[in-house]
Amino acid sequence: MWTLMVGPRLMSDWPYLTSSLITDIHGDHLDLKTLAGLSVGKALMVVPKAVAEKLPLEYKAQVRILSNSQRLDTLGIGVSAIAMHNLPDAADAPHTKGRGNGYVLNLGGKNVYLSGDTEDTAEMRALKGIDVAFVCMNLPYTMDVNQAAQGVLAFKPGIVYLYHYRGQNGLGDVVAFKKTVNAANKKIDVRLRNWHLAAK
Template identity: 50%
Template sequence: MKKIYALSICLVFTFLSCKNDAEKKEKIEISEPVAVNETAKESLKIIPISHATMVLTMGEQVLFIDPVGGAKAFKGQESPTHILITDIHADHFDLTTLKEIYNGKAKIIAPKAVAVQLPEALQPNLMVMENGDSKKINGLLIEAMPMYNLRKEALEFHPKGRGNGYIITWEDEKIYISGDTEDITEMRNLEGITKAFVCMNLPYTMPVEPAADAVLDFKPKVVYPYHYSGKNGMSDIKKFKNIVETNNPSIKVETLGWYKKDQIIKDK
């Protein structure tokens, strides 16, 4: 009888211990600030910094996308191997931040409109890419995509040919970063995209509805709304998610923490 009682006590403690461990694990997974793709040989990590700025870690490669906000914005991040810049506006290109985070080794990839503004100290590892260019760098295939406005009232913001969106191919991942664009033909015709970062803010890029419609055309596996703070506040990303997932449930819309509450970002 004593043995049975002792065994019962052990089982209760074991159950409670497992339950506590499970609860701890659940809390950690919920609060984890990155999206992780576990299907690649080495996991892809997506770390939102703010608005258009993010860090992508692909194995040993660490990509800073449109780094702004000073070195403090990247505290705790690994040193970059690549720095990709899409356009000349201050929410994408900040020279002070570049100088603070540049480690002397990272490849800086940028359109010509950005490259001409870089000082000599940042030139040695500079790679200028124009729309349509593609380069293989350290196991990554990087393609420069067009990004531009379509609406007549917005043409002055992003003329065709000045800035770059990017497609980054690594392992089984094909990642599209839209940059500042509208629902252009080049976006709608994309194929094989596994993850897409799509902008939507007025008056600078596009409304939610055309953004969703374009995503339904090129059918990425996962889409992340980003760059959705505009002149009049935040775009309705819940509406975007509803349009996309209602019309094509195979496309997953994931939201990440890009902004502090009520933060408004302006392109100019």
């Protein structure tokens, strides 16, 4: 779940208008307890249909459903829904095609891609003009190092962050991802961050 804060920059002008993007129905994407703890007010919630069906009635007026390949322009932001899914397409896959969304946001003339949970799909490879990409890499649910690197090399974002790289066997090898990408294309700025706090 991503929450965008849109509005004046001065703290005295709070509360901001907010828009929340939810990618999928799984608990690490749609957590109703976390959602209830946020001050969403009348915030716009951009979600796929499968997520909308799981949201409590209190949020229904705030929901805008986007299916894969649809676009919404709101609050000065363009939001495009990108298919996120496993390969090969199968009914028993953790992420089936058409259920969830990745998103491309157009903010101030910049394009930001949020992959959601996906593999190295044709939809991801076909992206154009991405300035910043947030890409998943966690086995066995999404991509391994090579899949993630080859996907990124195909659509050539200016900057890429791995942001969802903890799988069943611990953290993915983010250093190997960076080496693989930059060995083939030094122009892609791979920025590694510690998004996953150590378990206590």
